[in-house]
Structure formats: structure tokens, C-alpha cells
Amino acid sequence: MSDQAELPPGRLSRREVVLATGVASVSALAGCMSDETPPPEQESPSASTVTTHSSPALERWVDEVPRPGVVDPTDEKDGQPYYEIEMTEIEQQLHRDLPPTTVWGYDGQFPGPTIEARQGEPIYVRWQNKLPDEHLLPVDTTIHSDIIPYETPGVRTVTHLHGGNIESESDGKSQAWYTRDFAATGPEFEQKDYYYVNDQPAATLWYHDHALSITRLNVYAGLAGFYLLRSDEEDALELPQGEYEVPLVLQDRSVTDDGSLFYPAAIADEQSGRGKSHPEPSIVPEFYGDTSVVNGKAWTRLSVDPTTYRFRLLNGSNSRYYTLTLLEYDESTGKTGNEGPALVQIGNDGGLLAEPVPVDDRLEIGSGQRADVVVDFSEYAGETLLLHNDAPALYRGDMSSADDDIVPLHEILLVDVADGSGAADGSGAEDATGGTTEESEAAPEGTTEAVPNELAHVPEISLEDVDTKRYLTLTADEDEHGRMVHLLGTEDEPDGLAVDDPVTEEPTVGDTELWSFANLTDMSHPMHLHLVHFQLLGRQPLGEYQSTEDELDLDALESPKAYEQGWNDVITVHPAEVVHILVHFGEYEGVFNDQTGMYMWHCHMVEHEDYDMMRPFAVRPASESEKDPASEAQTEAETRVASESD
Ligand SMILES: [Cu+2]
Numbered sequence: 230m231s232d233q234a235e236l237p238p239g240r241l242s243r244r245e246v247v248l249a250t251g252v253a254s255v256s257a258l259a260g261c262m263s264d265e266t267p268p269p270e271q272e273s274p275s276a277s278t279v280t281t282h283s284s285p286a287l288e289r290w291v292d293e294v295p296r297p298g299v300v301d302p303t304d305e306k307d308g309q310p311y312y313e314i315e316m317t318e319i320e321q322q323l324h325r326d327l328p329p330t331t332v333w334g335y336d337g338q339f340p341g342p343t344i345e346a347r348q349g350e351p352i353y354v355r356w357q358n359k360l361p362d363e364h365l366l367p368v369d370t371t372i373h374s375d376i377i378p379y380e381t382p383g384v385r386t387v388t389h390l391h392g393g394n395i396e397s398e399s400d401g402k403s404q405a406w407y408t409r410d411f412a413a414t415g416p417e418f419e420q421k422d423y424y425y426v427n428d429q430p431a432a433t434l435w436y437h438d439h440a441l442s443i444t445r446l447n448v449y450a451g452l453a454g455f456y457l458l459r460s461d462e463e464d465a466l467e468l469p470q471g472e473y474e475v476p477l478v479l480q481d482r483s484v485t486d487d488g489s490l491f492y493p494a495a496i497a498d499e500q501s502g503r504g505k506s507h508p509e510p511s512i513v514p515e516f517y518g519d520t521s522v523v524n525g526k527a528w529t530r531l532s533v534d535p536t537t538y539r540f541r542l543l544n545g546s547n548s549r550y551y552t553l554t555l556l557e558y559d560e561s562t563g564k565t566g567n568e569g570p571a572l573v574q575i576g577n578d579g580g581l582l583a584e585p586v587p588v589d590d591r592l593e594i595g596s597g598q599r600a601d602v603v604v605d606f607s608e609y610a611g612e613t614l615l616l617h618n619d620a621p622a623l624y625r626g627d628m629s630s631a632d633d634d635i636v637p638l639h640e641i642l643l644v645d646v647a648d649g650s651g652a653a654d655g656s657g658a659e660d661a662t663g664g665t666t667e668e669s670e671a672a673p674e675g676t677t678e679a680v681p682n683e684l685a686h687v688p689e690i691s692l693e694d695v696d697t698k699r700y701l702t703l704t705a706d707e708d709e710h711g712r713m714v715h716l717l718g719t720e721d722e723p724d725g726l727a728v729d730d731p732v733t734e735e736p737t738v739g740d741t742e743l744w745s746f747a748n749l750t751d752m753s754h755p756m757h758l759h760l761v762h763f764q765l766l767g768r769q770p771l772g773e774y775q776s777t778e779d780e781l782d783l784d785a786l787e788s789p790k791a792y793e794q795g796w797n798d799v800i801t802v803h804p805a806e807v808v809h810i811l812v813h814f815g816e817y818e819g820v821f822n823d824q825t826g827m828y829m830w831h832c833h834m835v836e837h838e839d840y841d842m843m844r845p846f847a848v849r850p851a852s853e854s855e856k857d858p859a860s861e862a863q864t865e866a867e868t869r870v871a872s873e874s875d
Pocket of ligand 1: 754
């Protein structure tokens, strides 16, 4: 097995990068693929053939960033709050100077309304599909046409609670899709009402569409929103709240002059087909929009008081990475200046960190990831700041180069800090914000105080607790049309498996596993596991890791960055790197809860997830695995276990 870190011959000799309508080939990474010879039919990469869709030049920073609404329960079910949330097609103005844009929203909003949940208080949600018969965006019907009935009328949707430590039946798996009014349902559809037990640490969760092979289109159309899980422990910290706690979903979009969302219908690609013609519409390997959209508005500004704020950052873009910092900004010249106030991270995907961590460089946030940060603006009264992104569109971590920035997006959000008069001390500001009196009284106290030095108890998962190790590959291949297909593989199948190949990851509830992601491609991937939150053990170069070695050399690992500690459900794996994560399936030292059944793990760049960088995993009950470790149909197993326990 000594060769398993080597790349399959010819596999990744070129890189197809789709811009809005165009394609560039980007040569393979030099360092990790130097011994590879290009296949003879390969043409030279040529940036000159790139054509891009350009969105209209909109005046920046004219609209204030909207705050997502909060949705109220519509009823009760089994004594718990019950929400009925409709997905509908709506018109929404994305910018002052654009005509209204047709988007899809939950509860009539893009992004969807925030669900405010509390630890220990379960809720039910019925995600009602009320979408039109026709998709808003071009659907490629060649992907998994054997398991997706593309001829079925209606738009397939299914809502996944990202970061939810929840039952399999409510997970929102990609094949649990359904069309309008549940007229047609996918093979893994089980129930209409989803049950969210909320038995996990307070965290910034989010919900979004997850329908098999059209997730990229449904999310791009607008189907995503926040789910903020709160707890008494978190409340006791008196973190900034009310007006001083701002959820911000960062997205990139492209639009046309009439305001329509633009998403490429095909790979306009003379180069990559090797003489083969692509289907049309065709999926594109990645999508990068040229317009920054925050909370559903393009090029927005955020007005703040010179005090401390809590920002719930979510990367809701399809493929784009962000590396963020706040810079001083001269709005009249458009020039950036010195570093602004530090982003101080207090939480990530799965909840609060043990202690606040100033982000000393830039905050890297991949698609699907959340960063819970506080920022103290008190030294910046009267100043203008820019939330600045430095990640090139095609992101490779430290290996990134300027050539990778095929669709630049550096300016994300303008922040206006009010001058110190009046509003600064928090004593008079809240009346002007339109908040309720109760909120106004609650908000100011914690906002100007320093954030507590101790935030949460985060029990550490130890390598010594590992029951099972899995070596998992991130790889790519070419399909019969000459298009790139991204895949996930295993030690036995390093070249990758399809989403509908039999399940190969079958942890037992109560076990701890070491998952080692080996990235054989030339770009960074944000890898996501449903159900669980995991801890990053460390990273190392691909060439230095032999999966057959019994012991992992901890000294050889690059340690997690401070803000990567704690509970993650997305982790970035850079090119030619192995990332080791420790995953416990089930309750762990008083946090999280036991669940069994089928879930998914996948790259969260949704173009990759759709084709075909997604795999199932099955959490087996402890009793079942003792009796029969071989895989059986999970539904049968669950039925059996359930009936035995009755
Ligand atoms: Cu990916």
C-alpha cells in the first residue's frame, strides 16, 4: 500500500475551471504532481479563451444589510413547537438599482427566516415545497439519471439542518427529496415532519436544500437560512445580543441587467472535452459569482455603534472560499488602509470555543462553515471599514497564486462605525433601532464589556480512544462526456466511489474514529459530515503519511489553528495534504446524543457535492454490530432493532 499516496496516472493532469460562462484550464499543481506527464490529447492551458459573464456594475454600499426575519411556530405537535415553512418562488430586490430578482425563499424570504431554537427544547418543522413545476435554473439531467426521475414533474427539494445532531429520518438526506405537496418522493423519503431534538451545544446552525444533484441550483436560487441554537450556559456569558448580534450569510451571485440570477447553463469549453461534446445544460465544476451578496443584498453596508458586536458568519456560497479581515477603508477613493479591529473568534460550526481567540492572520471560511466572532469597534468611532476577502476563487490555501483568482471578489461588506456621540455607550442607541423595549434593556450591558475569557467546556477527544481508522481520498476523474467529476474514495477504492455505491463507512454508535482525508486534487475542499461534530487532530503533507502505519506520528502533524479547535462539522483539506479528524459517534462526555441510521458526508462546495463528491455513512447500533458487522439494508436493521426493543 506504499503507493497509495501517489496520484493515478493522467488523472489530474489538467484542471477545468468554469467561470460564469467560460472555462480556463489551470495547470496541475507543480509540487505534488511533478512526475506526471500530460496525456497526449491535452491542450495547453490558455487563459485567453476565458469568457466571463459580468454582472452589471452596481454602485456599491448603497443598501443597508438586512437582518433575516425570525420565524414563529405555527402550531404545536406532541407538546412541542411546530413550524410550517413554505418554499416558494418570490421576487426580491437584491440592489437599489436592480429590478426585482426572481429567487426561491423559505417563508417568502431569501435568505430564509432564522429559526431560534433552545437547547433541550425539541421542535418539529414541516418544510413545505410550494415551488413551481419548472426549475428557475438550468438542470443537467445526465447526472445520476438512473436514480433520479428527471421526467417527474415538479422541483425536487429536501431541507437539511446543517450541524444538527438529529435522527436520520429528519436529516434531510439527498435522496429523501420530495416535490410540491409531496406529490413525488425520493427513495429515502421517510416523513413529512422533521424532528429536531436540540440536544447539543448552542451553535450557529443553518438549514439549506440538499436534493440529490440539484443542491447547487436550489441553494443558489436562495434556499438557505440560519438556525440559531441557544442555551442557558451561553446566555450566562452575556455575549452581545439583540441589535449587537448580527447573522451574516456571505454569498456570491451573478446577475443579468434585468436582475435575473445568472447561473451557467453549460461548460463553454473548447478545451476540456478532448473532442467530446458536453450535454447541455451541463453541470459546471465550480461556480464563482462576481457580486458580493450578504443577507440577500448586493454590495451592502452595515452600520454599527462603536461598541462590541457578535457576528454569526456563514459561508453560504456555492464554491467560494473566503479569507477575511477588516481593513480601514476610504470610501471616496475605494482604497484600503491599515488593519481594522481584530476578528475574535468565539465559536465555530458546533458551538463555542473554550476561550476567545483573536484571528491573527485572516479568517478562512469554506462553503458551509460558520465562524462566530466578536469585534470591538470602540476604537474606530466615525471610521469606515471593509470586510475584505483575500481568497482567490480557485482556492488552494497557502499554495494559492494570483492566477487562481479567476473571478475576484475582494470587497464583501462595508462597515460604518458611528461616531462616538450619543450612541456609543449603548444607553440611548437602542431606542432608535426599532427593537422592542425588552430587547433594548437586555442589549447594552454585555455589549461594551469584554467577552469572558472562558466560554465553554469543550471535552477533548483523544487519539487513544480511536476504535477505527479510515483513510479516505478526495479525488477526481473524467466522465464519459469529458467533464470533471470529483469523487470520494476509501483505502480499498482510492479512485473514488459514486454516491449510490454501497455504504463503506459504518461506524458503531459510541465509537470514536479517526478519519484521515487525503486530498489528491489540486484545490482545497471543505469536507462536511452530517450528524456529528468532530475535532481536528492535525494536518500533514500527503507524501509523509502512510495509512498502513499503526501509529500516527503526532509530532509530524501541523497543529490546528487556534480557531480550528472545538467542534467542527466542516474541515478544509488543502491540496496534497492529509487532514486527520477525531469523530465520536454519539453522546460524548455529556454533549451531543446517540443516533443511528444513514447519513451523508461530502464536500460542501455544492457543485462538487452534486457531482459526485458525496457518500453515505451508516451509524450502526452497538448490538447490531456485535451480532452482524456485515452491512445489511439499514431500514431492515432499524426495523429489527426497533421491534426487539419494543
Ligand atoms: Cu470539493
